[in-house]
Amino acid sequence: MASLEAQAAERVIQACVRTESVRKCVFTSSLLACVWRQNHPHERRGPTIVDENCWSDESFCRNNKLWFALGKTAAEKAAWRAARGRDLKLVTVCPALVTGPGFRRRNSTASIAYLKGSGVMLADGVLATANVATVAEAHVRVYEAMGDNTAGGRYICYDHVIRRAEEFAELERQLGIPSRTAATQSVDDDDRPARFELCKRKLGRLMSSRRRCTYDDYYCPVTFQ
Template sequence: MGVLRSTQSLEAEVEEMRAALLLHDAWAWRPGGGAARAAEAAGVEARTVCVTGGTSFLGFAVVNRLLRHGYNVRLAIETQEDLDKLREMEMFGENGRDGVWTVIANVMDLESLHEAFDGCVGVFHTSSLVDPGGISGYTKHMARLEAKAAELVVEACVRTESVRKCVLTSSLLACVWRQNYAYDRRFPTTIDENCWSDESFCRDNKLWLSLGKTMAEKAAWRAARGTDLKLVTVCPALVTGPGFLRRNPTPSIAYLKGAHAMLAEGLLATANVGRVAEAHVRVYEEMSGTAGGRYICYDHVVRRGEEFTELQRQLGLPGRVPATPQDDDRPPRFQLCNRKLSALMSARRRCTYDAYFPVLYE
């Protein structure tokens, strides 16, 4: 399988780059003695990670954040069209040009994934399946494919000797949907990383993205069970930030299915893309220590109907201003808690009910 130097050689033909920059041979062409080359190669390999879905809104942010932290990134893309998209985006900045390679890999093909991951010490599975022809961008079929892809990614990590750690992007939607929560009007029920969405409830209410993320995360945990692979999942809220309306409209629309209910219950939240990307890198770096399990990631809870309507408007969705607890003085039924991630990222051990992040919308 060929590995391409994506950002410095985009003008060259794909096959030329593939032949010229094979990962296992690249170091032999560098000047210097064999021992020096071996030491340099070992150092780079220890900082080499693979990212799936790197052309997506979140995936690209994760790639850039990894580059800032000094990692070498192998970008797993699925088609020639994805490579063309990278050419058009021109989004890799001066600091990242020496640290990014691309490799063709199909997330539904175990052998392809194994070859893509070989030589990497970590994998960030950020890719998400989206059907651009669907009304919401996500269908019941997509949910099944999402789960299968996550399972195959983790199996490929386990199979690849060099890979030690995997960070999988899930969603807050995999935590919030249940039909049998106890309700005490005096004290909101806390939703944290220990909560899971009910798959039957998601199916009954056609919440396909919620179902897909729940199924995918559970499939990943099953595939990692009993192995030496260290797995962590990050569950972000609706990912926003500069450019999200232009680059992330379809996943955003899929996320907002059922949003009126989430808003009324205090469960509709957003997460700035930069914070989510940083969370991925932080949990990866802490996996050798105490970090593990799941992490909820959000920085703003949408609490008023006007905020929600603005989200709908910017995404081109019709809708009215719904009543919210803050509008009619009723307390929300639930309270989101990201204490675990906050403690990891800022050492502030507290339950963040509504931590405002300044850049939410484009």
């Protein structure tokens, strides 16, 4: 399955390259392409930052049967390889689990696949959600910023980090998926801090700057000499 996703991503980029009117592409990846790595001993005093520079370990995903994460990682890497050296500007957005009114129960299969390993993600501090409106806005803002070359590379996108088992139980209820709360219940009994901390600073800076530009363009008063 991961190889099929990689092939599909590569063909999308190739199609963009062949189309003369297309010179910018915003590729939707996943936060799961950033968070799954080998469990090395955690000796740092603070959490390890997970940002757009981090990649999931494909071997780790394969060995732990994290097929959804493996597919997303392989697909994004294939897209970057296909775009390298071509006359196409590529940017990727890596959203967390997408939620939102009217969206939750329509995509339960992908949600269940995303949440495999949820107990580990919850304990590590990398289980997060992103409202579908936020994800859509991120794509628009990134695409707009590509026009003046102020956007590039990867962007992590999320709204909320789930930190407690009861939050996860509520998410399951909203998604209408079978409960996995038992697998995450022990997290609340563990006082150890999370090993990782998600960081979306890069996207935050971009979106705040684009919002300011939009406000200035449409709402600032015009003065005449």
